[in-house]
Amino acid sequence: MKNCDVLLCDLDAFFASVELLDNPSLKDKPVLVGGNPEGRGVVSTCSYEARKYGVRSAMPMKKALSLCPGAVVLKGRMWRYKEMSQQVRGIFEQFTPDIEVVSIDEAYLAVKEGLGLETGKAIHKKVRKELGLPISVGVSANKLLAKIACDQAKPNNVGMLWPAEVEEKLWPLPVRILPGIGPVNGSKLNNLGINTVRDLANYSREALVQLLGSHGETISSYAHGIDKRGFETEQEAKSISEETTFPEDIHDREAIQAVLLELAAGVGYRLRCAGIAARTITLKLRFKDFKTVTRSSTLPDTVCNDSDIYNAAKELFEKHCAKPPWRLIGIQASGLEQGSQMSLFSSSPEHEKEDKLTATKDKLRTKYGSEVLFHARRLKKK
Numbered sequence: 001m002k003n004c005d006v007l008l009c010d011l012d013a014f015f016a017s018v019e020l021l022d023n024p025s026l027k028d029k030p031v032l033v034g035g036n037p038e039g040r041g042v043v044s045t046c047s048y049e050a051r052k053y054g055v056r057s058a059m060p061m062k063k064a065l066s067l068c069p070g071a072v073v074l075k076g077r078m079w080r081y082k083e084m085s086q087q088v089r090g091i092f093e094q095f096t097p098d099i100e101v102v103s104i105d106e107a108y109l110a111v112k113e114g115l116g117l118e119t120g121k122a123i124h125k126k127v128r129k130e131l132g133l134p135i136s137v138g139v140s141a142n143k144l145l146a147k148i149a150c151d152q153a154k155p156n157n158v159g160m161l162w163p164a165e166v167e168e169k170l171w172p173l174p175v176r177i178l179p180g181i182g183p184v185n186g187s188k189l190n191n192l193g194i195n196t197v198r199d200l201a202n203y204s205r206e207a208l209v210q211l212l213g214s215h216g217e218t219i220s221s222y223a224h225g226i227d228k229r230g231f232e233t234e235q236e237a238k239s240i241s242e243e244t245t246f247p248e249d250i251h252d253r254e255a256i257q258a259v260l261l262e263l264a265a266g267v268g269y270r271l272r273c274a275g276i277a278a279r280t281i282t283l284k285l286r287f288k289d290f291k292t293v294t295r296s297s298t299l300p301d302t303v304c305n306d307s308d309i310y311n312a313a314k315e316l317f318e319k320h321c322a323k324p325p326w327r328l329i330g331i332q333a334s335g336l337e338q339g340s341q342m343s344l345f346s347s348s349p350e351h352e353k354e355d356k357l358t359a360t361k362d363k364l365r366t367k368y369g370s371e372v373l374f375h376a377r378r379l380k381k382k
């Protein structure tokens with residue numbers, strides 16, 4: 001993964017967290033989601049409360065209940081977990097189209113180099129605030145280190161582990177921290193006196209291959225924090241969108257244009273963060289009677305700067321706004337293409353000036369969060 005920061009986003013005790021969310025009376029109780037304790041059921045997820053008793057996922061339900069007799073056992077509602085997983089995915093998509101889904105509660109995200117921590121914190125905050133679910137995020141330059149950073153940060157936290165910190169932070173940890181070293185390989189290594197990742201890193205690659213087979217090669221790289229795996233993102237159509245529902249219906253055209261300007265800035269910022277540009281801009285508009293329309297415009301060139309997105313959306317609004325009041329407005333960017341460079345747009349002095357302004361705004365947003373920038377028009381309105 002060259003020139004990218006990699007995030008591993010992993011929802012904490014996901015199934016149990018969803019059950020707690022839907023049924024707050026379970027809060028602070030040990031909750032086990034999984035199979036029937038009478039049969040051969042196993043625990044698929046346990047709440048952090050249950051983990052205090054030594055319960056772990058994949059443990060037979062019977063054993064879990066003997067460790068934690070007071071636990072609440074739930075069968076699980078896969079449809080509901082899928083629904084929540086989709087919503088989390090929706091939040092990820094607001095930040096980058098480069099998403100590799102690992103499982104229902106885990107995904108790798110790639111963002112522009114240097115924006116990993118900022119994005120990780122923003123995702124953590126959004127998932128907590130909008131969905132009420134605990135999530136942990138690991139940030140690094142490759143998948144391996146992002147995964148370990150996430151494991152170390154758990155629960156409900158954001159952590160980092162950079163290649164330059166491998167000796168200091170990764171080497172003192174036990175070998176079992178590395179993916180691919182389970183109980184069997186772990187005890188094989190321990191029997192040879194290889195206990196920490198540092199021991200492993202100092203062990204010869206050839207000897208490791210002899211001991212662990214072809215897998216030894218990978219493990220040896222991992223011990224040095226090296227992971228060359230790329231991203232396998234889904235091929236489906238991707239988009240980045242932002243929308244606002246008004247607390248009360250809006251009648252004022254100018255006010256709505258000010259909101260459009262802000263939405264365009266939000267979408268533009270995310271496109272630029274992900275290093276992409278959009279060919280299609282879609283406007284979403286909801287009326288007082290809840291009727292919703294979406295109207296798209298495909299542009300001659302891909303766009304990623306705020307004013308191009310705003311102009312396209314504003315044109316759509318003028319054509320399709322019908323009669324006020326409006327209840328919701330949104331902008332979606334799709335037809336995404338890699339490799340947007342700000343310089344691509346510096347074809348005229350005017351554009352060059354705007355690009356500089358945009359770069360400055362992006363720096364401020366990255367530093368202080370997206371809330372910091374209000375458009376003068378919006379302020380004037382207030």
Ligand SMILES: [Mg+2]
Pocket residue numbers: 010011012013014105106
């Ligand atoms: Mg998880």
